[in-house]
Amino acid sequence: MKLNTAEKYEYENEEYLKYIHNYILQNIKTSKRDLVLDAASKTGLFAKRLLKAHSFKELTLNEQDKELISLSKERFELIEKIRHTSTHLSKLNSINNYFDLIIIIDFPQKHDETIFKELKRVLKPKGKIVITKTNKQQKSFLNKLFKQKQKVDFTQLTKGLQDAQLEIQKEEFLTHKDLEICFVEAKK
Numbered sequence: 001m002k003l004n005t006a007e008k009y010e011y012e013n014e015e016y017l018k019y020i021h022n023y024i025l026q027n028i029k030t031s032k033r034d035l036v037l038d039a040a041s042k043t044g045l046f047a048k049r050l051l052k053a054h055s056f057k058e059l060t061l062n063e064q065d066k067e068l069i070s071l072s073k074e075r076f077e078l079i080e081k082i083r084h085t086s087t088h089l090s091k092l093n094s095i096n097n098y099f100d101l102i103i104i105i106d107f108p109q110k111h112d113e114t115i116f117k118e119l120k121r122v123l124k125p126k127g128k129i130v131i132t133k134t135n136k137q138q139k140s141f142l143n144k145l146f147k148q149k150q151k152v153d154f155t156q157l158t159k160g161l162q163d164a165q166l167e168i169q170k171e172e173f174l175t176h177k178d179l180e181i182c183f184v185e186a187k188k
Contacts, residue, residue, distance in 0.1 A: 010045055016177075021046050021105075028103070030054040035100050036099065037092075037099045038060070038104075042105075044071065047072070057081065058083065060082075060083050060099075061085070062085045062089075062092070063084075063086060064088060069086055097122070097124045099124060101130070103130045106133065107131045107157060109133075113160055119164070157182060161186045166187065169187050170183070
């Protein structure tokens with residue numbers, strides 16, 4: 001059976017995604033009034049788990065990859081409090097001070113520094129941003145090339161948030177199998 005891009009993403013990352021999704025779900029708080037942005041929602045798998053574990057008023061799923069977002073749209077076509085967008089993180093289509101919570105799972109290794117300013121712009125005062133970043137992309141390539149574990153510098157992530165004048169509230173480094181994961185929570 002040949003898998004499309006979206007199915008392949010979920011299949012190849014199933015164990016890691018379950019681990020990181022559960023970790024985030026245990027470490028966030030939402031209320032039924034909250035407006036939430038999953039800024040890099042991929043297939044909407046995290047949103048599916050978020051729906052079961054937390055309450056919120058509206059969830060915006062943003063994903064640029066057309067195949068990934070199409071699976072997400074199929075998953076949630078009948079759920080009114082979920083909407084989809086497909087914009088770059090540095091050009092979000094939302095009004096200022098809109099979201100109570102922004103979640104980004106697997107923050108891009110290479111990114112434009114304007115992303116942090118844009119996240120701050122759409123985040124409400126006292127709103128929170130939860131970001132995870134892994135060495136997943138680098139590790140698979142480097143492991144094949146060097147057959148050894150490579151360290152990844154996660155300081156760029158916290159520096160970007162601080163430069164955008166967001167207050168780091170929590171920073172944890174997790175390990176799952178051979179992955180290193182940085183979990184950061186920041187507040188406006």
